[in-house]
Amino acid sequence: xxxAEIICVGTELLLGDILNTNAQFLAQExxxxxxxxxxxxxxxxxxxxxxxxxxxxxxxxxxxxFTGGLGPTPDDLTHATLAxxxxxxxxxHPEILEDIARKFVGRGRTMTPNNRKQALLPEGAQVLTNPxxxxxxxxxxxxxxxxxxxxxxxxxxxxxxxxxxAIPYLKxxxxxxxxxxxxxxxxxxxxxxxxxxxxxxFFDLQNPTVxxxxxxxxxxxxxxxxxxxxxAAQDLITPVEQQLREVGGLDCYGADEDSLASVVGELLxxxxxxxxxxxxxxGGGLGAMLTQISGSxxxxxxxxxxxDNSVKVRLLGVNPQDLADxxxxxxxxxxxxxxxxxxxLNTTWGLSITGIAGPTGGSAEKPVGLVxxxxxxxxxxxSYEHRFGASQGREWVRHLSACTALDHLRRSLLDESSQF
Amino acid sequence: xxxAEIICVGTELLLGDILNTNAQFLAQExxxxxxxxxxxxxxxxxxxxxxxxxxxxxxxxxxxxFTGGLGPTPDDLTHATLAxxxxxxxxxHPEILEDIARKFVGRGRTMTPNNRKQALLPEGAQVLTNPxxxxxxxxxxxxxxxxxxxxxxxxxxxxxxxxxxAIPYLKxxxxxxxxxxxxxxxxxxxxxxxxxxxxxxFFDLQNPTVxxxxxxxxxxxxxxxxxxxxxAAQDLITPVEQQLREVGGLDCYGADEDSLASVVGELLxxxxxxxxxxxxxxGGGLGAMLTQISGSxxxxxxxxxxxDNSVKVRLLGVNPQDLADxxxxxxxxxxxxxxxxxxxLNTTWGLSITGIAGPTGGSAEKPVGLVxxxxxxxxxxxSYEHRFGASQGREWVRHLSACTALDHLRRSLLDESSQF
Numbered sequence: 001x002x003x004a005e006i007i008c009v010g011t012e013l014l015l016g017d018i019l020n021t022n023a024q025f026l027a028q029e030x031x032x033x034x035x036x037x038x039x040x041x042x043x044x045x046x047x048x049x050x051x052x053x054x055x056x057x058x059x060x061x062x063x064x065x066f067t068g069g070l071g072p073t074p075d076d077l078t079h080a081t082l083a084x085x086x087x088x089x090x091x092x093h094p095e096i097l098e099d100i101a102r103k104f105v106g107r108g109r110t111m112t113p114n115n116r117k118q119a120l121l122p123e124g125a126q127v128l129t130n131p132x133x134x135x136x137x138x139x140x141x142x143x144x145x146x147x148x149x150x151x152x153x154x155x156x157x158x159x160x161x162x163x164x165x166a167i168p169y170l171k172x173x174x175x176x177x178x179x180x181x182x183x184x185x186x187x188x189x190x191x192x193x194x195x196x197x198x199x200x201x202f203f204d205l206q207n208p209t210v211x212x213x214x215x216x217x218x219x220x221x222x223x224x225x226x227x228x229x230x231x232a233a234q235d236l237i238t239p240v241e242q243q244l245r246e247v248g249g250l251d252c253y254g255a256d257e258d259s260l261a262s263v264v265g266e267l268l269x270x271x272x273x274x275x276x277x278x279x280x281x282x283g284g285g286l287g288a289m290l291t292q293i294s295g296s297x298x299x300x301x302x303x304x305x306x307x308d309n310s311v312k313v314r315l316l317g318v319n320p321q322d323l324a325d326x327x328x329x330x331x332x333x334x335x336x337x338x339x340x341x342x343x344x345l346n347t348t349w350g351l352s353i354t355g356i357a358g359p360t361g362g363s364a365e366k367p368v369g370l371v372x373x374x375x376x377x378x379x380x381x382x383s384y385e386h387r388f389g390a391s392q393g394r395e396w397v398r399h400l401s402a403c404t405a406l407d408h409l410r411r412s413l414l415d416e417s418s419q420f
Numbered sequence: 421x422x423x424a425e426i427i428c429v430g431t432e433l434l435l436g437d438i439l440n441t442n443a444q445f446l447a448q449e450x451x452x453x454x455x456x457x458x459x460x461x462x463x464x465x466x467x468x469x470x471x472x473x474x475x476x477x478x479x480x481x482x483x484x485x486f487t488g489g490l491g492p493t494p495d496d497l498t499h500a501t502l503a504x505x506x507x508x509x510x511x512x513h514p515e516i517l518e519d520i521a522r523k524f525v526g527r528g529r530t531m532t533p534n535n536r537k538q539a540l541l542p543e544g545a546q547v548l549t550n551p552x553x554x555x556x557x558x559x560x561x562x563x564x565x566x567x568x569x570x571x572x573x574x575x576x577x578x579x580x581x582x583x584x585x586a587i588p589y590l591k592x593x594x595x596x597x598x599x600x601x602x603x604x605x606x607x608x609x610x611x612x613x614x615x616x617x618x619x620x621x622f623f624d625l626q627n628p629t630v631x632x633x634x635x636x637x638x639x640x641x642x643x644x645x646x647x648x649x650x651x652a653a654q655d656l657i658t659p660v661e662q663q664l665r666e667v668g669g670l671d672c673y674g675a676d677e678d679s680l681a682s683v684v685g686e687l688l689x690x691x692x693x694x695x696x697x698x699x700x701x702x703g704g705g706l707g708a709m710l711t712q713i714s715g716s717x718x719x720x721x722x723x724x725x726x727x728d729n730s731v732k733v734r735l736l737g738v739n740p741q742d743l744a745d746x747x748x749x750x751x752x753x754x755x756x757x758x759x760x761x762x763x764x765l766n767t768t769w770g771l772s773i774t775g776i777a778g779p780t781g782g783s784a785e786k787p788v789g790l791v792x793x794x795x796x797x798x799x800x801x802x803s804y805e806h807r808f809g810a811s812q813g814r815e816w817v818r819h820l821s822a823c824t825a826l827d828h829l830r831r832s833l834l835d836e837s838s839q840f
Contacts, residue, residue, distance in 0.1 A: 014457055016448030020440055023462070028436030037434055038469050042443070042460035049458055056476055193492045193532040203494060212493055213432060215574070222437070277725070279704065283711025284697075287704025287725040294779055294814055296703075301728035304735070305697065305707040308721035311765055315724070315735065345731055359714055369527075389526045392552050392576065394714055 002175075003036035005061035007053055009069035009078050010153055011044040021155055022067045029162060033170065034180045034226055035063070045075040047084065054085045058146055063175065068153035070135035072114035078150055079138065083122035086142035090120040093127060100134045128165050132157040139169055147173070181233035182208075182224040183241055183255055188407045190251040192219045198247055208236050210244070217400045250411055260406040261289045261296075267413040268299040268349075275409070276345035277303035278316055278337035278352040280328065281371065286353060286402040301345050306337060316340030329354050329366055331374075334383040338374030350376035353405050357397045358390050369397050373405045375412060384408055422595075423456035425481035427473055429489040429498050430573055431464040441575055442487040449582060453590065454598045454646070455483070465495040467504065474505045478566055483595065488573035490555035492534040498570055499558065503542035506562035510540040513547060520554045548585050552577040559589055567593070601653035602628075602644040603661055603675055608827045610671040612639045618667050628656050630664070637820045670831060680826040681709045681716075687833040688719040688769075695829070696765035697723035698736055698757035698772040700748065701791065706773060706822040721765050726757065736760030749774050749786055751794075754803040758794030770796035773825050777817045778810050789817050793825045795832060804828055 006026050012018050023040050030037040039060060043053045050069075057064050069078030083090050096119040104111040118135050121127065128137035130152065137150040149166055151158040170176055187195060192214035196203075199221065202210040208225035223240050227233035245252050254263045268275055277286050283305055290300045304315045309328055312318040317340040318333055326332045334354050342350025355371030362368035368390035374383045386404055388397045426446050432438050443460050450457040459480060463473045470489075477484050489498030503510050516539040524531040538555050541547065548557035550572060557570040569586055571578040590596055607615060612634040616623075619641065622630040628645035643660050647653035665672050674683045688695055697706050703725055710720045724735045729748055732738040737760040738753055746752045754774050762770025775791030782788035788810035794803045806824055808817045 013443075013460070014447055015451045016444045016446070019444045023433075024436045024439050026436075027434055031435045038464060038466070039473070040433070040460075040462035044458060046458070052480065053459070060472065191529055191532075193534045194530075196493050196534060197532055211431070211495065213437070214491075215438075222435075224435075277704075279707070281711075282708065283716075283720075284699065284704025284707025284709075284723070284725065285711075287699070287727070288702065288708050288818075291701075291703025291705075291727060291777075291818075292815065294777075297727055300703075302725040302731040302735075303704070304724055305704065305722040307707070307711060307717055307723075308765075311722040315722075315764065344735065345728075357711075357714075387526070387528050389523070391523065391526070395712065396576070398708075398711075 001036055002062045003038050003060075004030055004063035004065055005057045006030075006037065006040040007057060007064060007066050008040070008042045008153075009045060009050060009066060010042075011046075011075070013042050013068075014044045022151075022153065022158055025155065025159065026065055026067070026162070029167075031180055031182075033167070033176045034178045035170070035175055045069055045077055047077050047081045050077065050081040051085050054082065058143075062145055062147065063170075064146065064148045066137075066148065066150040067158055070118065070137060070150060070152045072112065072118055072134070074114075076117070079121055082138075082140070082142075082148065082150070086122065088123040088142070091123045092116075093119050093121055096121075096127060096136055099136075103134055128161055130157055130161055131164065132160050137161060139165075178226050178228055179230050179233050180224060180226050181230055181237065182222055183237050185221045185223065185241065185244055185248065185252055186254050186258060187219040187221070187248055187251045188217075188253050188260060188403060190219060190248075195219050195221070195248070195251070199244060202240065202244065205240065208233075208240055210240065216396075217403060250414065253407070253410060259289075259292075260403055260410065262293050264406050264410050264413070265290070265293050265296055265299060267410065271348075271413065273299065273348035273413075275300050275349045275351060276341045276347040277405075278341035278350065278374075279303065279305050280307060280312070280337070280352075280354040281357040282353050282398050282402050283307055285398050286351070286405055289402050289406065301347050303345070304341055312337060316344070327366065329356055329370060329372060331372055331383045331385065334372035334374030335376070335381045336374075338376035338383070339381050342376040348378060349409060350374070351405050351409055352376075353401050355386075355397065355401055357394045357401075359394060362390065371397065371401045371404075373401070373408055375408050377412065382412075421456050422482045423458050423480075424450055424483035424485055425477045426450075426457065426460040427477060427484060427486045428460070428462045428573075429465060429470060429486060430462075431466075431495070433462050433488075434464045442571075442573065442578055445575065445579065446485055446487070446582070449587075452600050452602065453587070453596045454600050455590070455595055465489055465497055467497050467501045470497065470501040471505050474502065478563075482565055482567065483590075484566065484568045486568065486570040487578055490538065490557060490570060490572045492532070492538055492554070496537070499541055499545075502558075502560070502562075502568060502570070506542065508543040508562070511543045512536075513539050513541055516541075516547060516556055519556075523554055548581055550577055550581055551584065552580050557581060559585075598646060598648060599650050599653050600644060600646050601650055601657065602642055603657050605641045605643070605661065605664055605668065605672055606674050606678060607639040607641070607668055607671045608637075608673050608680060608823065610639060610668075615639050615641070615668070615671070619664060622660065622664065625660065628653075628660055630660065636816075637823060670834065673827070673830060679709075679712075680823050680830065682713050684826050684830050684833065685710070685713050685716055685719060687830065691768075691833065693719065693768035693833075695720050695769045695771060696761045696767040697825075698761035698770065698794075699723065699725050700727060700732070700757070700772075700774040701777040702773050702818050702822050703727055705818055706771070706825055709822050709826065721767050723765070724761055732757060736764070747786065749776055749790060749792060751792055751803045751805065754792035754794030755796070755801045756794075758796035758803070759801050762796040768798060769829060770794070771825050771829055772796075773821050775806075775817065775821055777814045777821075779814060782810065791817065791821045791824075793821070793828055795825075795828055797832065802832075
């Protein structure tokens with residue numbers, strides 16, 4: 001099977017000065033177009049090493065996609081090195097020179113002698129026009145089994161050139177024969193390994209394939225189908241998605257662009273319910289998560305950041321005696337915070353978080369990572385204890401606390417038999 | 421000259437599902453430590469292709485740094501493939517199994533058979549302990565001219581393991597000979613181009629070098645020196661840093677690990693002052709930023725998320741008539757929010773934010789991106805109008821609002837002649 005390799009040229013990548021967003025963009029595009037892609041390489045602005053990478057890539061891929069090294073400065077060497085690699089001279093393209101000169105006039109700038117270099121392309125290469133900047137790329141078949149595309153390193157220029165010139169070319173050359181379509185199912189409240197065991201048989205599927213991912217406490221399953229059309233791909237995905245959702249049950253909270261906050265928001269809106277939050281260790285992070293969703297003002301009314309105990313008493317009505325007896329990190333206080341904020345803001349739901357984010361403040365009885373989440377509904381108050389551990393740091397505990405709070409509310413909103 | 425190669429393993433990278441921040445982190449670290457690094461490779465979770473990448477890398481580098489493929493699922497193959505590459509068996513490490521089991525208990529979860537796999541390492545490899553997660557890495561010299569380090573793909577785990585284990589090992593093995601030391605000066609309230617013009621002559625320096633960066637509204641200047649020792653590098657940096665700080669004035673808020681929240685926290689602590697916040701469009705983001713700092717409970721008491729106008733009135737005492745006349749996004753309401761939260765929480769300072777984050781809700785008179793920040797001190801209340809624009813989206817407006825609010829408080833805390 002023919003495949004592509006992405007080759008990013010630039011010493012700034014080796015120094016870590018920039019993040020390689022071009023590789024991600026091209027990878028997504030290749031995946032979307034169904035073009036196989038098994039390797040990516042990064043190399044500095046050094047002719048010998050670029051040649052070495054080209055030789056390696058020619059042994060394992062048929063489509064070489066370059067970014068970077070097309071600029072006017074002396075360290076921009078991609079085209080000159082490619083010409084050397086395949087033993088052809090550089091040829092000056094007068095139409096490129098004219099185009100560059102025109103663009104400079106348009107921006108009120110003067111063309112420098114350096115820019116002449118950008119008009120030199122390997123003999124036999126076609127110009128891959130750059131509508132945004134001065135550096136054109138090339139489309140070149142130096143050998144029958146090698147196709148080369150080059151793009152500037154500037155992401156905005158790469159994207160336009162990819163969309164407008166490269167995709168039509170690849171389609172015309174038969175590189176795009178089938179469509180890859182994928183669905184990302186998202187889970188909360190289940191570990192990657194437990195979910196992996198539950199859905200183990202699905203990992204053997206060939207089309208669609210199912211693969212697990214995990215990050216920041218969230219587990220995902222990607223279902224990917226290869227087909228002649230998007231409809232056909234969707235037909236392959238739908239039954240597998242339904243089965244996975246059944247196996248996942250309530251742990252599966254959504255798909256693709258869904259977040260816990262967006263799913264909770266939709267449920268609240270559907271039910272005409274409203275929400276207020278009371279946050280201690282998250283310090284506002286739960287509210288910030290909820291208000292990331294544009295339109296959240298229709299169901300999220302606000303809340304209280306009760307970081308200091310005095311605020312828990314003064315603004316939420318937490319009982320000072322209970323605070324003294326049970327401590328701020330307790331079922332009792334979590335429940336009083338949730339009920340307090342629900343009552344004071346006059347919302348359907350009150351959701352609270354109190355815990356020890358660390359790294360200091362833990363004890364044997366109440367270790368770092370211990371978090372209580374309180375949930376007050378129309379007919380009652382509930383609380384939940386979680387132990388997120390100290391090993392992954394303060395922000396991890398805070399992030400998990402906010403997500404888990406949203407997840408408790410989500411499950412209560414979905415559970416028709418709930419006491420709330 | 422001996423050099424390193426970064427090899428990132430993971431089909432998710434080839435699909436473009438994640439951005440390769442690990443490669444950037446490692447590249448920065450290698451640059452900082454003065455370890456030469458000429459190539460990066462990305463390959464999927466495929467044993468044959470991983471082997472191919474290892475063979476290529478062994479021909480051109482002596483230190484191979486792997487990320488990814490250490491997890492518990494069947495597609496995590498890095499260690500098994502490396503063992504195959506160098507013809508050694510995998511050996512189970514009981515101490516790793518115990519460590520994994522302990523971590524599972526600590527989080528109240530059950531270890532699965534899948535996790536046993538993570539205790540299998542190539543024979544002869546040392547364990548590179550993972551204090552954050554279940555997957556350990558390895559330090560291994562399978563041949564005299566090849567050193568292998570492996571890390572999980574989870575960035576937080578990689579970073580801790582790199583700092584705590586890999587750097588000391590590389591120093592002990594003589595990989596770190598000259599020191600690159602750098603200082604990052606951070607600015608708020610000045611644009612990159614204005615700052616660049618002010619400090620233009622510094623960009624011509626050779627050692628240390630000075631280079632500008634900008635992201636998320638923050639401008640930075642990196643001063644980088646190359647020397648035989650950290651002290652010698654520091655001697656090169658210090659005078660340049662002093663000059664840059666003078667040119668920057670109050671716009672320079674800190675360096676390196678400082679954040680606006682940490683700098684404000686230190687100033688509050690020094691003055692024995694306390695802070696409360698009232699947030700509308702940021703929805704808790706300002707509080708979340710302040711409480712990222714461990715120990716912030718000594719000066720940050722909490723606040724009110726007054727997303728709905730009823731909360732502004734009920735919990736902050738904003739005048740309903742002013743709300744109706746001037747609108748929630750106004751100088752008047754920002755000032756009443758700041759004073760209200762200061763009075764109700766009994767703190768030295770009250771800081772408020774009310775604005776239009778977008779993408780909807782703007783008008784000709786009050787466009788998306790219009791934000792008012794209120795600041796109430798012991799002797800008065802002030803407010804500030806900002807227009808952050810609509811073009812960069814909701815999260816941009818919210819982030820800039822929170823940072824700018826902190827910056828106003830910082831300048832007031834630094835200004836001895838302030839009215840507050």
